[in-house]
Amino acid sequence: MSDSSNQIEICFEINGRQVTQTVPVRMHAADFLRHQIGLTGTHLGCEQGICGMCTISVDDRPVKSCLMLAVQLDGAKVRTVESLAPDETELHPLQAAFKRHHALQCGFCTPGFLMLARSFAGRRMNRAEIAEEISGVLCRCTGYEGILRAIEEWLPGTWTDASLSDEAGQ
Amino acid sequence: MKASDFLYHRPESVPQVLGLLRDYAGGARILAGGQSLMPMMNLRLWRPAALIDIGRIPDLERLEQKGDVTILGPRFPYWRIENDRVIAERLPLLARMVRKVGDRQVRNRGTIGGSLVQADPTGEMPLGTLILGATIHAESIRGRRAIPVEQYFLGSYATAIEPDEMLVAVEYPRHPAYFSFAEVNRRHNDFAVVSVAVAGDRAADGTWHNLRIGLGGVDETPVLALAAMRRGEGTLLQAPDIAQMGILAAEHIDPPDDFRASADYRRHLTRVHLTRVLGSMLASAGFREE
Numbered sequence A: 001m002s003d004s005s006n007q008i009e010i011c012f013e014i015n016g017r018q019v020t021q022t023v024p025v026r027m028h029a030a031d032f033l034r035h036q037i038g039l040t041g042t043h044l045g046c047e048q049g050i051c052g053m054c055t056i057s058v059d060d061r062p063v064k065s066c067l068m069l070a071v072q073l074d075g076a077k078v079r080t081v082e083s084l085a086p087d088e089t090e091l092h093p094l095q096a097a098f099k100r101h102h103a104l105q106c107g108f109c110t111p112g113f114l115m116l117a118r119s120f121a122g123r124r125m126n127r128a129e130i131a132e133e134i135s136g137v138l139c140r141c142t143g144y145e146g147i148l149r150a151i152e153e154w155l156p157g158t159w160t161d162a163s164l165s166d167e168a169g170q
Numbered sequence B: 001m002k003a004s005d006f007l008y009h010r011p012e013s014v015p016q017v018l019g020l021l022r023d024y025a026g027g028a029r030i031l032a033g034g035q036s037l038m039p040m041m042n043l044r045l046w047r048p049a050a051l052i053d054i055g056r057i058p059d060l061e062r063l064e065q066k067g068d069v070t071i072l073g074p075r076f077p078y079w080r081i082e083n084d085r086v087i088a089e090r091l092p093l094l095a096r097m098v099r100k101v102g103d104r105q106v107r108n109r110g111t112i113g114g115s116l117v118q119a120d121p122t123g124e125m126p127l128g129t130l131i132l133g134a135t136i137h138a139e140s141i142r143g144r145r146a147i148p149v150e151q152y153f154l155g156s157y158a159t160a161i162e163p164d165e166m167l168v169a170v171e172y173p174r175h176p177a178y179f180s181f182a183e184v185n186r187r188h189n190d191f192a193v194v195s196v197a198v199a200g201d202r203a204a205d206g207t208w209h210n211l212r213i214g215l216g217g218v219d220e221t222p223v224l225a226l227a228a229m230r231r232g233e234g235t236l237l238q239a240p241d242i243a244q245m246g247i248l249a250a251e252h253i254d255p256p257d258d259f260r261a262s263a264d265y266r267r268h269l270t271r272v273h274l275t276r277v278l279g280s281m282l283a284s285a286g287f288r289e290e
């Protein structure tokens, strides 16, 4: 596909299901996920790449979805916060750790932190490294302490035999 | 805010990109990682008529090794500069500096080509690329040319790349044996107030050669501290040498006065941090043992 037109059809995988949709080219990925796919768990704060509210996983890397066009999702594997909990009643272990450690107050930033922290699975990180790695999401309520504690507690549970032999990871 | 409307192209080859750039005659922009372009468009500071998405063109993320020379494709991503073993060995200064670029999400999308065309005066990759004396390769329908990095940065966010040109490769010569880097930020991972990077080789007799000293955030572009470089070349970089180099570097800059820092403060930071990074480069060469 190399034609230009102001609407383009894209086909991508979202939280495990394959979707084909026509999108306006000027629409960013966060608006697309919220308004066209109906996944409103991805939040928007600044729309200029600063706050990290819109963090999602694209091809297994956390990125800011306000800085991607929806058309760039074509062919990608996309995960949003909605992919975490197995069902309506059960939380993902990372979400459960956030709950236990009061890692949220208003909760507006939580989807961003969850999708960023989720990508740390299998890595061995000390507190300073975690703090460094989460610097791309802002929280105006908690002071970050609970967020750091929740991630610290959840991380060891993600260390599998494979990840123990490969500590580098991304 | 939302970006204004534009036409979207996703060409499959570089010649197609060059054709589009010519057709739009300056009205189109290349979309690489989008980490500078998208904020500018969302804020409507930029309203390009068209975007040319180079995300699907094969081979633009290549890393080539030719003897001492290392060549990066334009879409070589920050995260690989950060993690790639070959980069750690061959371009360690870039691997060190890239950790200071933005945050995890930004480094997952941003590219070497995008950062060099963006040419932020405080940018880490522009400064590192200047210090390492790279050659920037640009191509247009008119042909291909090689631009020495010393002639590449023309001003704040301005480079020698013409509107119809695409940056197609960055060629780094042999990396000096030793280097060091420091930067001062107001907030964690914010753009630098002042950044200082040094690199050089040390001869068997302890004297320093091929010294390169670069400063970011002190001018419209990253700059080489030429007076300080000349002062240090061939010396043992002893304490008096270093002290004088710090003074020379601070004297020869005309830093901006803005909300991040005053010009005087930037001059002060330049002197202090240059003496520190030279000290740490010396320490990394284990000079005490000999």
Ligand SMILES: Cc1cc2nc3c(=O)[nH]c(=O)nc-3n(C[C@H](O)[C@H](O)[C@H](O)COP(=O)(O)OP(=O)(O)OC[C@H]3O[C@@H](n4cnc5c(N)ncnc54)[C@H](O)[C@@H]3O)c2cc1C
Binding pocket: A048, A049, A050, B029, B030, B031, B032, B033, B034, B035, B036, B037, B038, B039, B074, B075, B100, B101, B102, B103, B106, B109, B110, B111, B112, B113, B114, B115, B117, B118, B119, B120, B122, B123, B124, B125, B161, B165, B166, B167, B168, B189, B190, B191, B192
């Ligand atoms: C929150 C945040 C923090 C940041 N912090 C820093 C920081 O600390 N230090 C820093 O240096 N930068 C920082 N940046 C900017 C970041 O480094 C950008 O990624 C980079 O400047 C642009 O690279 P890109 O691949 O994303 O390019 P894009 O945004 O896609 O493009 C940038 C410009 O380059 C042009 N372009 C891209 N590729 C080519 C090419 N091959 N040929 C010709 N033109 C091309 C585009 O048309 C556009 O004009 C930050 C960005 C954000 C959002």
Ligand code: FES
Binding pocket: A043, A044, A045, A046, A047, A048, A049, A050, A051, A052, A053, A054, A055, A064, A065, A066, A067
């Ligand atoms: S909304 Fe995307 S970073 Fe703020």
Ligand code: FES
Binding pocket: A103, A104, A105, A106, A107, A108, A109, A110, A138, A139, A140, A141, A142
């Ligand atoms: S919990 Fe309110 S912003 Fe983080």
